[in-house]
Amino acid sequence: MTTDLRARTAVELLRARRRSIALTDAVDDGDLVRQHSPLMSPLVWDLAHIGNQEELWLVRDVGGRDPVRVDIDRFYDAFKHPRADRPSLPLLGPREARSYVGTVRDKVLDILDTVPLEGRRLVEQGFAFGMIVQHEQQHCETMLATHQLRAGEAVLTAPSPPSAQAGVYGEVLVPGGPFTMGTSTERWALDNERPAHTVDVPAFFIETAPVTNARFAEFIDDGGYLDRRWWSEPGWRHRVEAGLEGPMHWHGDGTRTHFGHRAPVEPDAPVVHVGYHEADAFARWSRKRLPTEAEWEKAARFDPVSGRSRRYPWGDADPGEAHANLGQRHLRPAPVGAYPDGASPLGVHQLIGDVWEWTATDFAGYPGFVAFPYREYSEVFFGPTYKVLRGGSFGTDASACRGTFRNWDLPIRRQIFSGIRLARDPRPGEVG
Numbered sequence: 001m002t003t004d005l006r007a008r009t010a011v012e013l014l015r016a017r018r019r020s021i022a023l024t025d026a027v028d029d030g031d032l033v034r035q036h037s038p039l040m041s042p043l044v045w046d047l048a049h050i051g052n053q054e055e056l057w058l059v060r061d062v063g064g065r066d067p068v069r070v071d072i073d074r075f076y077d078a079f080k081h082p083r084a085d086r087p088s089l090p091l092l093g094p095r096e097a098r099s100y101v102g103t104v105r106d107k108v109l110d111i112l113d114t115v116p117l118e119g120r121r122l123v124e125q126g127f128a129f130g131m132i133v134q135h136e137q138q139h140c141e142t143m144l145a146t147h148q149l150r151a152g153e154a155v156l157t158a159p160s161p162p163s164a165q166a167g168v169y170g171e172v173l174v175p176g177g178p179f180t181m182g183t184s185t186e187r188w189a190l191d192n193e194r195p196a197h198t199v200d201v202p203a204f205f206i207e208t209a210p211v212t213n214a215r216f217a218e219f220i221d222d223g224g225y226l227d228r229r230w231w232s233e234p235g236w237r238h239r240v241e242a243g244l245e246g247p248m249h250w251h252g253d254g255t256r257t258h259f260g261h262r263a264p265v266e267p268d269a270p271v272v273h274v275g276y277h278e279a280d281a282f283a284r285w286s287r288k289r290l291p292t293e294a295e296w297e298k299a300a301r302f303d304p305v306s307g308r309s310r311r312y313p314w315g316d317a318d319p320g321e322a323h324a325n326l327g328q329r330h331l332r333p334a335p336v337g338a339y340p341d342g343a344s345p346l347g348v349h350q351l352i353g354d355v356w357e358w359t360a361t362d363f364a365g366y367p368g369f370v371a372f373p374y375r376e377y378s379e380v381f382f383g384p385t386y387k388v389l390r391g392g393s394f395g396t397d398a399s400a401c402r403g404t405f406r407n408w409d410l411p412i413r414r415q416i417f418s419g420i421r422l423a424r425d426p427r428p429g430e431v432g
Contacts, residue, residue, distance in 0.1 A: 012130070013105070013132070017136070019328065024047050024098075026156055035084075036150040038083065038084040040083060041142075042087055044091060047098070048076055049076040050135070050136050051104045054104050054105070054136075056073070057373075058128060061122070061128070062129075065111070078376075121372070122373055126188075134399055137397035141400075145416060148258070148259055156259050161332065161333070164335045164337035167337060168209040168337040172206060173203060173205055173346075173431065174204055174205070174295065174298055175203055177201070178198045181298070181366070181404075182195060182196045182366050189402065190377065190405075191372045192366070192369070192406050193402070194368075195368045197366055202425075205423060207288075208348050209337070210333075210354060211270065217265070224285050230284040232277065234277070235280055250265065269336070270419045271419050272333055272393075272417055273416075276412075276413075286422055289360065290423065294361075296357065296421075300352070301313070302345075309403070312403050313403065314342050314343065319342075319352065319353075322341040323353075324342045325339065337349065355419030356393050357389060358419075362386065362388070363381055363387065387410075389416075390407065
């Protein structure tokens with residue numbers, strides 16, 4: 001068991017590193033050190049930060065080894081330096097950063113071969129290594145978002161996603177009653193996913209697919225961005241101040257720019273790069289609403305036949321290529337209906353992958369939440385400032401995406417790969 005766990009963990013560490021290298025080797029040194037948007041760090045900062053977190057947790061803590069570069073810790077502490085300020089720091093250059101992360105990784109693989117994976121909560125079931133795998137993959141998605149913001153020729157390539165395999169329309173009723181939300185058993189689940197607890201969710205309807213570009217274009221064409229009726233007070237204020245007229249990277253002529261390519265907006269693909277305020281306004285215009293986080297998770301995990309909560313909509317098996325658009329295999333959302341094998345028992349499609357879906361819920365800990373292994377991962381973000389997103393995107397790796405996985409961001413953020421799914425309450429007499 002331990003040997004198999006070590007081998008699988010090593011595979012995940014190496015897979016994450018291949019992706020980091022691919023994303024940073026795709027551009028020249030000038031692009032690596034440049035800040036492509038004040039919303040994002042220079043790519044070279046992300047790369048060295050990945051190595052620094054790995055050194056702090058796995059080399060120094062788990063391995064008990066001497067520091068590799070204790071002198072750079074303060075420059076790669078995400079809480080000490082806002083992204084806009086990071087280019088002014090004395091950062092490692094591209095060659096130094098690559099050498100540093102390589103040295104750290106060599107030590108980590110040696111530690112993985114020898115350290116006991118028991119006796120401390122931090123190492124039980126390889127948790128610390130899994131935490132670092134997920135951290136690196138999360139930064140890979142962040143670097144992918146930076147690539148989307150960079151100007152210049154396209155440097156990333158990937159095959160097109162599959163075409164629609166099934167017609168997916170309308171909405172389904174999710175029956176009312178209790179279900180198990182969160183997890184206490186998932187080996188590498190992070191602190192904000194824990195513990196498992198029972199939530200009683202009243203009956204609701206949820207749409208079987210994410211909102212498509214074609215539907216969102218109807219909102220724009222109907223003057224949705226100009227009509228104060230559909231916007232919350234902070235949403236309208238932000239729309240006016242930011243001059244929002246459509247999703248990020250749309251040009252207003254039926255085209256959008258995606259990783260350096262300008263092409264027609266695909267009508268049957270999920271809309272992407274919309275903030276919470278836009279999602280909320282679209283929902284109001286549609287006479288519906290965004291789902292709560294508990295509703296989203298019940299739709300994604302609840303099996304009405306067995307009454308249990310699955311790991312994923314399709315069951316307990318890890319995601320395969322037929323289940324979901326994950327891991328940067330494709331560089332855009334797949335059309336609605338492309339993954340019928342990934343549907344939930346109730347017939348809800350593409351809950352995992354393609355686009356992160358905004359929920360109506362503020363980010364907070366579950367009942368019995370305990371910060372582990374550090375408060376700065378989740379707890380410092382709890383409160384009404386951040387909204388929860390669920391489900392992952394085409395840029396999210398499977399190691400950092402589960403039916404219980406929780407993401408969060410500011411309502412104004414649009415550079416992330418975020419989209420919309422709608423829900424509504426039953427009408428009088430509609431549910432027996």
